[in-house]
Amino acid sequence: MNSKQTKTALITGANRGIRYAIAQGLLEADFQVIIGSRSLKKGEIAAAKLNSPLVSVVEIDIAEDDSINKAFNELNGKIDRLDVLVNNAGIYPDNGFNILTIDRDLLIKTLNVNTFGAIKTTQIFLPLLEKADKARVINYSSGYGQLAGLSASVPSYCLSKLTLNGATIMLADALASKNITVNAVDPGWVSSDMGGENAPRTIEEGADTAVWLATIDSVKDSGKLWRDRSIASF
Ligand SMILES: NC(=O)c1ccc[n+]([C@@H]2O[C@H](COP(=O)([O-])OP(=O)(O)OC[C@H]3O[C@@H](n4cnc5c(N)ncnc54)[C@H](OP(=O)(O)O)[C@@H]3O)[C@@H](O)[C@H]2O)c1
Numbered sequence: 001m002n003s004k005q006t007k008t009a010l011i012t013g014a015n016r017g018i019r020y021a022i023a024q025g026l027l028e029a030d031f032q033v034i035i036g037s038r039s040l041k042k043g044e045i046a047a048a049k050l051n052s053p054l055v056s057v058v059e060i061d062i063a064e065d066d067s068i069n070k071a072f073n074e075l076n077g078k079i080d081r082l083d084v085l086v087n088n089a090g091i092y093p094d095n096g097f098n099i100l101t102i103d104r105d106l107l108i109k110t111l112n113v114n115t116f117g118a119i120k121t122t123q124i125f126l127p128l129l130e131k132a133d134k135a136r137v138i139n140y141s142s143g144y145g146q147l148a149g150l151s152a153s154v155p156s157y158c159l160s161k162l163t164l165n166g167a168t169i170m171l172a173d174a175l176a177s178k179n180i181t182v183n184a185v186d187p188g189w190v191s192s193d194m195g196g197e198n199a200p201r202t203i204e205e206g207a208d209t210a211v212w213l214a215t216i217d218s219v220k221d222s223g224k225l226w227r228d229r230s231i232a233s234f
Helices: 018-028 040-050 065-076 104-129 155-178 203-215
Strands: 008-011 032-037 055-059 084-087 136-140 181-185 225-227 230-232
Touching: 008 018, 018 032, 018 040, 018 084, 018 203, 032 040, 040 055, 055 065, 065 104, 084 104, 084 203, 104 136, 104 155, 136 155, 136 203, 155 181, 181 203, 203 225
Parallel strands: 008 032, 008 084, 032 055, 084 136, 136 181, 181 225
Antiparallel strands: 225 230
């Protein structure tokens, strides 16, 4: 059960990568942090590293509605509301493909996780988000999803983040009357399993804007793409 004072955040795909710094940033702001991981064991290892009584783990595979529903039902009994949902989980499986060679199955797989996963998680967790005062949904997007970032390469990932940006605008519109803001974040090129070791940004830099959006007193803008705490063009 979350107390009246302690805000609660769920971070999907949170057993490695940028999520670790998001979780740390939210813990520093006294949030109760729920790590969503498709492997419970990996999630528990990640939670142990965070070493805080305010961290817990839920099993969630955002590619599967049954799994998202199961995670919701498990948390619905434990928390009164969800103040922040960070749709962070994502895949980057395009190595060796361009827009002329990618097959349908890979396009479907990537959009299913990166776009539809964020939409479905938001839909399914809405009853808990609605119970919070001015809940926030933060979608992890990418510069690859910006119109100016599109090229022939990285095809399924680019399309998945382009459509995630579209979903951000649409969800923001749908949830405005409920005082729930929905924003997308481009973390830049971050040194993680996905970004690789040559990436110039740390996971803390990749987490900064999301933590800021989650913790500032009020978020005036919704349906925007953010980078380095500023609005960027879609
Ligand atoms: N790193 C960058 O340079 C960069 C740049 C722009 C945007 N981003 C975005 O930032 C977010 C985090 O990236 P990252 O660099 O931290 O990536 P990462 O290190 O590859 O971590 C991705 C996370 O997503 C999880 N995941 C994948 N598919 C999932 C599913 N179906 N259900 C639940 N979890 C799933 C992974 O869990 P498993 O261990 O189970 O696979 C992992 O915890 C992603 O959305 C990414 O697209 C990253």
